[in-house]
Amino acid sequence: MIGNDVVDLLLAQKESNWKRKGFLNKLFTSLEQELIQKAPNQEEMVWMLWSIKESVYKAYQRFDYNEGFYPIKIKILKLNEQNESIIQLFGTFFYGKTTIDKDFIKTIVLLNKSDFSRIHYLKTSEYTKNENGLPIDVISEKPISVSHHGRIKEIVGFQN
Template sequence: MIGNDIVDLQLAKTQSNWQRRGWLQKICTKQEQQYIFTSGKAEVQLWQFWSMKEAAYKAHQRRFNLSRRYNPKNFQCTPKGEVYVDDYSYKTFTEIQNEYVYSIAMTSNEDYHSSVYDKTMNACSKLKETISEKLNIDSSLIHFTKNSNGIPLVHIDQKVIQLPLSLTHHGTYSAFVVSI
């Protein structure tokens, strides 16, 4: 299973006052908070943990076809890139740029394809192109929907196929990850 999340750092600065009293305690464990404040780049570390948690949440939700219910403190991050929820772990990979923080979470070492776009690019159409190329099928046969829990589904020639994927967007950026 796979999930992803992106944080537009410029938008996060204007949308979130993460330093206000009580905010961080609602999102992060004590160990995460300690690591954030000793990291040297507290704000970037916070958004890295946030994107890791969100990506793992999406992978966990897909893995068990769960309804939407997210409590960030249930997802515990380590500085080495693991995220734990209940008795399950997710490996994450994070890309940190000046403009964004982007994380991918997965249950195992899966082959995947991922791309980040500025929002003027349509990540859904690029995802469709990628699936078309990787599976060697006409892109007009590919359609996306979501199930009742909001989990994205891929339809090829009107049949749902099991293809782990995740889409994310925030501010100026959008991205996808797909395991083919």
């Protein structure tokens, strides 16, 4: 299972006020809020953690589809200096890798850490959706993950 997310940092800065009352408590666990408070760039940390949570949600939908979104239940257990993460949702563990650039943050999350070597970035937007509205590649009919925010769009799947 694969999930991805992108955050256009310029758009997030313009459209979102993560410092407003209650925002952090609604989305992040106490451990995650501690990571934000200790980060040299708190805004970047907020959007990295958000990107990880969004990616987990997308991956989880592939094997237990449900329409609810519950960011506080998605728990980031470990985040290292290389922006690799271990996350848990409803007893299932996920592994994430996040890339941070001056303009964007991108995260990919997988069930199996060894599958990172199989990641494939699709250059085409030729995809359709399955019965649950989840994206699949038109050609291979395999599950993919699509994310777009502002100027950034990423479509990822697995190579054979």
